Amino acid sequence: MDNRFGEMQVFIRVVETGSFSEAARALRMTPSTVSKLIARIEERLGARLLERSTRRLSLTAEGQTYYERSQVLLGELDEMERGLSRGAASLGGTIRVNASVAFGIIGLEPILPAFWKAYPNIVVDLSLSDEIIDLYLDRTDVAFRTGSLPDSSMMARRIGIARRKIVASPSYLERHGVPRTIEDLARHNCLGFNFRRSSPVWPLKESGRIVDRAVRGSLLANNGETVRRMAVSGIGLARLGDYHARADIAAGRLVEVLGDVVQVDEEEIHALYLGGSRMPQRVRAFLDCVVPPLQSFLAAE
Structure with a gap:
């Protein structure tokens, strides 16, 4: 292994102490080792x-x-390492981040x-909304998006896959019964959304065919977290991301239905x-720091 920087350190110490034995004592080496290192430098040069x-x-x-x-070279090396070590602490400014309410609360926060x-010197300006925002108009640096990517000049780093599940609380299912078919959704209280890109239709697949099931319910919310809380309270069925x-589901507060x-x-x-x-x-720096743990978060069962 090439260790010329280490050899330089030994040589400098020999020069500064004026003695192989004094340099060896300071470096916790033997005088013979120091002598051999100096001889090796001279032979190479x-x-x-x-x-x-x-x-x-x-x-x-x-x-x-x-x-x-x-x-000079060792001084430059020390300065480079000091610069890198304090680089994280000195990096500052504001990062404007947008994410859906659920993903932001459970995954990002x-x-x-x-x-x-x-x-420590970077400010995260975090906005949580299930609405799709325009990164240019809203001056957003990073947006976490679910669904197909827009055809634009924006860059993207894949986080993972969110699988949708239809869920309800045990108390709701006791009162209203468990839906066995997609058609059964018509007689259930299906909690929905009111933002612009939402639709009163749940796009579902059954036996290889897509079934766009129109649903109705007593709640239209602008974020998934409100829908989740109402589902846990026994108000109705909800279609939520598995994360x-x-x-x-693990605690028994919600039960998946129609999974089969x-x-x-x-x-x-x-x-x-x-x-x-x-x-x-x-x-x-923000992306390099948060993307790997978010990928693990989505991949967890």
Whole structure:
């Protein structure tokens, strides 16, 4: 292994102490090891760097040049490492982030403390909304989007897949019965959304065919978290992402229905951002920090 920087450190210490034995003591090495390292440098360079006598060591002309250049190179190395180590702490500015309410609360928010520990001077301007926003008009740096990607100049990093499930609370199912077919949804209270891109239709797949089932219910909300809470309260059926209903299903607060009838209903989630190669360093740092744990979060069963 090439360890010329380490050899330079030994050489500088020999010059500064004027003795192989003193340098060895300071470096916690043996004098013979120090002597062999200096001999190896001289052999590689094909030049004598030190004049040895019983009383003292002195630098040759080549040794003086090697000593001065070694100091410069090691100084640059130290400065580079100090710059990198303080780079995270010195990186600042504001990152404007948009995510759906559920994804933001359950997936993104728990990661932010670790991000701020690494980058304490970066401000995260976080907006949670299930509405689709325009990154240009809203001056958003990163948006987490579910569904097909827009055809644009925006860059994307894939987070994973969100699988939709139809769920209800045990108390609701006791009162109204468990739906066995897609047609049964017509007689159930199906909780829905009121934002512009929403539809009073649940696109479902049954036996290889797409069934657009029109649904009605007593709630139209602008975010999935409200729908989830109302489903847990026993108000009706909800169609939610698996990551959103995961904890409630595990705790028995919600039960999946029609899972044996409806085929897997899934959409991809991406982090969209602007800039490409000209992306601000703070945005790159944010993506590098949050994307891997978000990918693990979505992949968890």
